[in-house]
Amino acid sequence: MTDILPSYVEDAWWTPADPHHAATVLDAATGEDVARVSAAGLELGRVLEHARTVGQASLGTLSFHQRAVLLKQFAQALTERKQELYDLSKHAGSTERDSLNDVDGGIGVLFTFSSKGRRELPSGQVYLDGPVETLSKDGSFLGRHVYTRLPGVALQINAFNFPMWGALEKFAPAFLAGVPTVVKPATPTAYVAEAWVRILVETGLLPAGSLQLISGSVPKIFEHLRLGDIVGFTGSASTAERLRSHESVQTGGVRFTSETDSINASVLGPDAVAGTPEFDAYVKQLLSELTTKAGQKCTAIRRAIVPEGSVDDVVAAVRAKIAERVVLGDPHAPGVTMGPLVSLEQRDEVLRSVAELEAEGGRLLLGSVQPPRVVRADGSVGVAEDGAFLEPLLIGFADASTPAAHQVEAFGPVASVLGYRTVEEAADLVSLGGGSLVTSVATNDPGVAATLLSRIAAYNGRLLFLDRDDAKTSTGHGAPVPHLVHGGPGRAGGGEELGGIRAVLHHMQRTAVQGSPEMLTALTGVWHQGAASRNDRHPFRKSLAELAVGDQIVSASRVVTLDDIETFAHFTGDLFYAHMDEASAAANPFFPGRVAHGYLLVSWAAGLFVDPEPGPVLANSGLENLRFVTPVSPGDEIRVVLTAKQITPRETDEYGEVRWDAVIRNQNDELVAAYDVLTLVAKELETAA
Numbered sequence: 001m002t003d004i005l006p007s008y009v010e011d012a013w014w015t016p017a018d019p020h021h022a023a024t025v026l027d028a029a030t031g032e033d034v035a036r037v038s039a040a041g042l043e044l045g046r047v048l049e050h051a052r053t054v055g056q057a058s059l060g061t062l063s064f065h066q067r068a069v070l071l072k073q074f075a076q077a078l079t080e081r082k083q084e085l086y087d088l089s090k091h092a093g094s095t096e097r098d099s100l101n102d103v104d105g106g107i108g109v110l111f112t113f114s115s116k117g118r119r120e121l122p123s124g125q126v127y128l129d130g131p132v133e134t135l136s137k138d139g140s141f142l143g144r145h146v147y148t149r150l151p152g153v154a155l156q157i158n159a160f161n162f163p164m165w166g167a168l169e170k171f172a173p174a175f176l177a178g179v180p181t182v183v184k185p186a187t188p189t190a191y192v193a194e195a196w197v198r199i200l201v202e203t204g205l206l207p208a209g210s211l212q213l214i215s216g217s218v219p220k221i222f223e224h225l226r227l228g229d230i231v232g233f234t235g236s237a238s239t240a241e242r243l244r245s246h247e248s249v250q251t252g253g254v255r256f257t258s259e260t261d262s263i264n265a266s267v268l269g270p271d272a273v274a275g276t277p278e279f280d281a282y283v284k285q286l287l288s289e290l291t292t293k294a295g296q297k298c299t300a301i302r303r304a305i306v307p308e309g310s311v312d313d314v315v316a317a318v319r320a321k322i323a324e325r326v327v328l329g330d331p332h333a334p335g336v337t338m339g340p341l342v343s344l345e346q347r348d349e350v351l352r353s354v355a356e357l358e359a360e361g362g363r364l365l366l367g368s369v370q371p372p373r374v375v376r377a378d379g380s381v382g383v384a385e386d387g388a389f390l391e392p393l394l395i396g397f398a399d400a401s402t403p404a405a406h407q408v409e410a411f412g413p414v415a416s417v418l419g420y421r422t423v424e425e426a427a428d429l430v431s432l433g434g435g436s437l438v439t440s441v442a443t444n445d446p447g448v449a450a451t452l453l454s455r456i457a458a459y460n461g462r463l464l465f466l467d468r469d470d471a472k473t474s475t476g477h478g479a480p481v482p483h484l485v486h487g488g489p490g491r492a493g494g495g496e497e498l499g500g501i502r503a504v505l506h507h508m509q510r511t512a513v514q515g516s517p518e519m520l521t522a523l524t525g526v527w528h529q530g531a532a533s534r535n536d537r538h539p540f541r542k543s544l545a546e547l548a549v550g551d552q553i554v555s556a557s558r559v560v561t562l563d564d565i566e567t568f569a570h571f572t573g574d575l576f577y578a579h580m581d582e583a584s585a586a587a588n589p590f591f592p593g594r595v596a597h598g599y600l601l602v603s604w605a606a607g608l609f610v611d612p613e614p615g616p617v618l619a620n621s622g623l624e625n626l627r628f629v630t631p632v633s634p635g636d637e638i639r640v641v642l643t644a645k646q647i648t649p650r651e652t653d654e655y656g657e658v659r660w661d662a663v664i665r666n667q668n669d670e671l672v673a674a675y676d677v678l679t680l681v682a683k684e685l686e687t688a689a
Helices: 043-060 064-080 081-090 096-120 166-175 188-203 235-246 277-295 308-325 344-359 405-406 423-431 445-457 501-505 517-524 562-572 581-589 599-610
Strands: 007-009 013-014 023-026 032-035 128-134 142-149 154-157 181-184 211-213 230-234 255-259 265-267 305-309 363-366 374-377 382-383 392-395 414-420 436-442 460-465 485-487 496-497 508-515 552-554 617-628 639-648 655-666 673-684
Touching: 007 043, 007 188, 013 211, 013 277, 023 188, 023 255, 032 188, 043 181, 043 211, 043 308, 043 552, 064 081, 064 166, 064 188, 081 096, 081 188, 096 277, 142 517, 166 181, 166 188, 166 230, 166 496, 166 501, 188 211, 230 235, 235 255, 255 496, 265 277, 265 423, 265 599, 277 414, 277 436, 277 460, 277 581, 305 308, 305 423, 308 363, 308 392, 308 414, 344 392, 344 405, 344 414, 405 436, 414 423, 436 445, 445 460, 460 485, 496 501, 501 508, 508 517, 599 617, 599 639, 599 655, 599 673, 639 673
Parallel strands: 154 181, 154 230, 181 211, 230 255, 265 305, 265 436, 305 414, 392 414, 436 460
Antiparallel strands: 007 013, 007 211, 023 032, 128 142, 142 508, 363 392, 374 382, 485 496, 552 639, 617 673, 639 655, 655 673
């Protein structure tokens, strides 16, 4: 562990030839040497070019679904060895509960993006955004918006507090998009990043050039970035501003997203008085945000905004919970629930921020800035001497609008308690933070929640409404989830990460593509009306191996009678007047008189196009985008045209999904209804036998 920490570049492990200027990383609890970190002499341009060439080529051979399967395999490999990662994280002050946020959180991101990639992305490499736009009267000229992957590299520059989750939440969507990643971890926890990268390398599953790791500083790396590259930064607002102002970003076309300092708030509703479930949930959450990762979370609560009459109750409740649940000490010791900050330097930085808050009128309501008594690794208890320990602190202000309370972030176990008189005033206090990653609200009053939503949503990337119904199931104020966007406006950086497939699209370019139906079909892999079709044999007799986009069946016609309409009405119980009462139907501006049920027409359409014998079609899995256009009267005829629109094999199953374009027309060739039919189809004929 005390050797030079290697980098993983150009698909090999690398260490600097001259180790003399390496930074030494110390154990957060004991001050003992853990690792030395340096990237001196590393040719950064070669690292990036390897990603753009080798990484792009290897990922480019894979479909969205193939990449998604690899993400699951990566997650499984990390799961098998996560105890190693827990043990390493203890050197940075993380308890095993803290590691659930970082290690298990990172693994969970991989699993989630794997699942969403297979369910929500096509099997190819082009993602369609929105419907077809018809640009000519005869349908020969169309437009679509498509996403294709960026041609460069995703460079991520990460903070020290989440060396695994913070990296994997950037890596997973980039990998799924097909963009190679270079990881630059923060020095204090770079050894944890090296460990999870090593585990993935040892699986032998990483496509060449798809993931590289730089252990050490990279002061000149922006000079090697260019159009097609993307930077994801997590850290201080001042550093983000300096990086954003680089010429590569300002005029070179490099995309830059950041997640920075955030003075997050948590509002206790006026109805959530002591004794209510909402009050208890609020206190439990505030304690968790003060102690998890020793408060070193970008999403942690920095401002507890509570009714003036509840300030003392909140402080007393937090004090009681700390006495009951918090054991401060070395994470290697049994029973410790809160570890030290990541380093002595970080502790001193937090203490400077606390002193600044006190100088601006803040006063300690709970805790002390003196070295606390802690549990050592051997189980003994004494005053902390070498470790970066700090107990939870709550700071009060006589004037809740004091600027420092909303501008100074003590990045540790510190929060300000700010009293308010009205819900509107609470909203104003939230907005003084200048833009946050998250604000939570504990209330059981929908009116309070609605007022706050309308007043504070624009200042936050995420809002959590905590009440008695979700208190036990909520993931909590400080826990971003991969399904939802993580980021925030203003001071929080203005970027967005996660958010499901939205995060994948951050690594792709949206382009408006125009062309003929035939050309757009060829470019997107999705059949468009007007493109060529094939009617050689019934498409339901074809397995996925035989079926092609454009395979089609044109049905015979069927006459709709009044008896059919009445039979369907009485059989289903749908006696809506438009189907049963001629005078009332004729008075309706949308109908000429009694008309057939839309669902009768869809049911008949199925009867017209289905091949009933057993075969490769295994099941109908859904129907989407249904719209009824022209009403059908007794005596009208309908027919259906069914065309294979999109074919999506499933990488891990013996079947795939086929999306069919279904169009119902009447005897005058007028459009009656249009929709998509979804079926599950076997890959090979023998599978369905």
